[in-house]
Amino acid sequence: MSNWIPLWLHKLGSPPTFYRFAGTLRPWAMALALLLGAVALYGGLVLAPADYQQGEAYRIIFIHVPSAWMSMFIYGVMGVAAFIALVWRIKLAEVVAMESAPIGAAFTFITLVTGSLWGKPMWGTWWTWDARLTSELVLLFLYLGVIGLYHAFEDRRQGARAAAFLAIIGIINVPIVHFSVNWWNTLHQGSTINLFGQSKISGDMLWPLLCMMLATKFYYVASLFRRVRTDLLALEGGKDWVRQIAESEAGQ
Amino acid sequence: MSNVQTFFAMGGYAAYVWPAYAVFFIVLIVDTVAPRLRRRRVLRELRARLARQDARQSRVRPDRASSTPITTPPSL
Numbered sequence: 001m002s003n004w005i006p007l008w009l010h011k012l013g014s015p016p017t018f019y020r021f022a023g024t025l026r027p028w029a030m031a032l033a034l035l036l037g038a039v040a041l042y043g044g045l046v047l048a049p050a051d052y053q054q055g056e057a058y059r060i061i062f063i064h065v066p067s068a069w070m071s072m073f074i075y076g077v078m079g080v081a082a083f084i085a086l087v088w089r090i091k092l093a094e095v096v097a098m099e100s101a102p103i104g105a106a107f108t109f110i111t112l113v114t115g116s117l118w119g120k121p122m123w124g125t126w127w128t129w130d131a132r133l134t135s136e137l138v139l140l141f142l143y144l145g146v147i148g149l150y151h152a153f154e155d156r157r158q159g160a161r162a163a164a165f166l167a168i169i170g171i172i173n174v175p176i177v178h179f180s181v182n183w184w185n186t187l188h189q190g191s192t193i194n195l196f197g198q199s200k201i202s203g204d205m206l207w208p209l210l211c212m213m214l215a216t217k218f219y220y221v222a223s224l225f226r227r228v229r230t231d232l233l234a235l236e237g238g239k240d241w242v243r244q245i246a247e248s249e250a251g252q
Numbered sequence: 253m254s255n256v257q258t259f260f261a262m263g264g265y266a267a268y269v270w271p272a273y274a275v276f277f278i279v280l281i282v283d284t285v286a287p288r289l290r291r292r293r294v295l296r297e298l299r300a301r302l303a304r305q306d307a308r309q310s311r312v313r314p315d316r317a318s319s320t321p322i323t324t325p326p327s328l
Contacts, residue, residue, distance in 0.1 A: 046259070056263030063276040106283045114272040121268050223283055230291040237298055246298040 013092045015232045016241040022225035030222035036215035043208030051205075057121050061205075064114040065192070066212040067107045071139055072174050074104035074220060078146070079171040082164035091235065092228075094160040097167060098150050099227035103220055105143035111136060123187050131180035132188040139177055142170040156235065 011017050044062035051058035081097035084090055115133070116126045127133065146163045153159030181190050192201050192209075201209070236242050262269045 050263060055265060057265035057268055059262070059269055060272045063273060067276070103283060106279050110276050110279050113275045117268045117272040117275075121265055219280065223287070226284075226291065227287045230287060230294050233291075233298065234294045237301065242298065243302060246295055246302060 013090055015092065015236050015239075018092055019229055019232050019241075019245075022229050026222050026225040026229075029218045029225065033215045033218035033222055036211050036218065040208045040211035040215055043204075043211060048205045048208055049202075054122060057118065060114050060118040061192075062208055062212050064111060064118060065209060066216045067110040067114065068136070069213060070216045070220060071104060071108040071111050071136070072177060073217075074100050074107060075139065075142070075167075075171070075174050078104060078167050079174075082167040085164045086161060086168070091157075092232075094157065094164065095228050095231045095235070096224065097164055098146075098160050099224055099231055101143050101146045101150070101163075101167075102227070103223050105140060105147065107216070108136065108140040108143060112140065119187075128187055130186045130188065131184035132177070132186050135173060135177040135180050138173055139170075142166070142173060146170070 012021060040062060045059060048059070050056050078097050078100040081093045081100065085093035085097055112133075115136075119128075120126050146167050149166055150156075150159045150163040153162065180186065181188050233242055233245065260266060260270075
């Protein structure tokens with residue numbers, strides 16, 4: 001019994017098995033992301049009432065906050081995968097870490113731009129060098145550093161190991177982003193959602209926010225799986241299972 | 253103002269709310285399309301390489317390659 005789970009995990013970690021597994025799950029994750037995203041947009045843009053202080057401008061929250069959560073969540077996944085890749089030299093973990101970086105960078109970029117568009121009417125400035133904004137910008141640079149380092153090496157796996165090392169060091173920035181609004185004086189408002197205890201938001205604003213959070217999670221799974229599948233094909237180019245796929249799948 | 257106009261006006265904040273949503277969608281669409289194109293390129297390159305390997309093998313051993321072009325394991 002105790003051997004059953006590691007064996008199952010070991011099989012899932014083998015490239016051909018994961019390729020098939022990810023191929024089956026990916027369309028469902030994407031469908032759920034689109035469905036939940038559409039429901040969240042309807043709830044957030046149409047059903048939810050205007051904020052008593054910020055009027056309609058607060059509606060940026062429904063994309064800004066889920067993107068910010070994803071920017072940190074994806075960094076966490078990347079860090080854990082990078083650690084596994086460095087310690088146990090598992091090829092799949094390397095690929096997951098390296099392909100998480102562009103998606104994380106995309107969400108971090110969205111967070112910074114939407115935050116800026118929200119800050120202008122509410123704070124009167126596009127940008128300020130306060131703790132929350134600066135640490136989120138550092139997060140973007142960390143993602144870009146990981147991507148750049150990965151591609152700087154001729155040998156993909158050597159690049160992945162160097163970049164995984166940077167990813168692990170950068171994890172220190174994630175709690176700084178999260179707690180920056182408590183630790184330093186800032187223009188940025190504090191946390192709206194509390195995992196433990198009362199959230200400072202009414203129900204008809206809360207559910208679209210949580211719905212969009214789920215949608216972005218599923219989107220990440222779908223995007224990651226597509227990227228990982230392609231990477232596995234490229235990395236395992238000489239193997240028989242890849243040859244079979246290349247010869248059977250017509251151009252898709 | 254009609255309902256639709258009120259909706260798009262966003263209480264005077266349309267110039268901030270809609271660009272934010274546009275950025276969200278444009279970035280995620282790029283993130284979806286770019287790997288799709290890459291997958292196509294990787295598969296094309298793979299097929300080209302496999303075809304070259306098969307051609308090389310049929311030059312070396314014309315008797316075997318003509319009968320079993322696919323099942324011969326690639327010599328890597």
